[in-house]
Amino acid sequence: MKNKTIYMLLFLLSVSMHAFSQNHLRIKEVFDVYGKQEGAIFVQLSSDVLSQGSNITFYKSLILDKNSSREQTITTALKQDLKNCSVISEIKKNGILESGTYLVDKNPSQKLNEYILYKNRDGKITLVYLSGNFPPNQLSNELKKLKNLFIYINNKRLKI
């Protein structure tokens, strides 16, 4: 009985872990809090859109008009998450992070890589979370492919 209970708990834990993947990141709260606010452009693309022609399986972007409160909240969340990330590229000006691309550390059982992209420039804060089954050296290529997808949507005047 004891063993069965333990197996059940482990099962529940694994289900929960799967269900809450991505939720382990603090920036998830940023999307939740600011995504639907005035002055925000929030885009979420899932496999229904991305499945054809992209190895990106999930894409979330948030563009916000910058203000000190938002900036502080976002950078605090980002700093927390970056403790468990590897830096792919980073630009700092006067010691302040201006933009960066990061790979979230994963456990061996995890198949997908998770990436965080951040930019704070020209009065706008941009935060992107995406995941996909490709290594960091292919990220740039995947982003270009995704860009082409958006160009296609734009040119065709398709409704998102």
Place this chain on the structure above:
Amino acid sequence: MNPIDELLDKYFDGETSLQEEDVLREYFRKETIEERHRQYVPMFAFFTQERETKQPASVKPANQKKKRSFIAWGSIAASILLAVSTFLFLDRNSNQSYVYINGTRISDSRQINSAVLHSLQSATQADHEVTRSQIDILDSFSE
């Protein structure tokens, strides 16, 4: 004095041990008992029967165990149901595509799929701002 008589005396004085009472019960179960003892047969038969019907002491815990087991498995089943529901709810949300501008949802995620993207049907309400902004983001990060 007959040993059974001695035991009976002790029994009625309430001084018999459990083993001695067993001896008496065994004796009164037999068909060949002395005539003078026959008057006690119904009494011992009754006590023996009572004793056997009270035995479910072992049955009761079994029922309780069954009940406890049912509650435990019920709790586990409920937990699984909750976890699966949560998973399905979250999974459904995370499997949607949508766009919000200034807090207003401007699309239905169900309309966004590869079929739409690859079809030549143009929609009338293309959101240039959104797609342009995404191109800019991807441009800046993929440089």
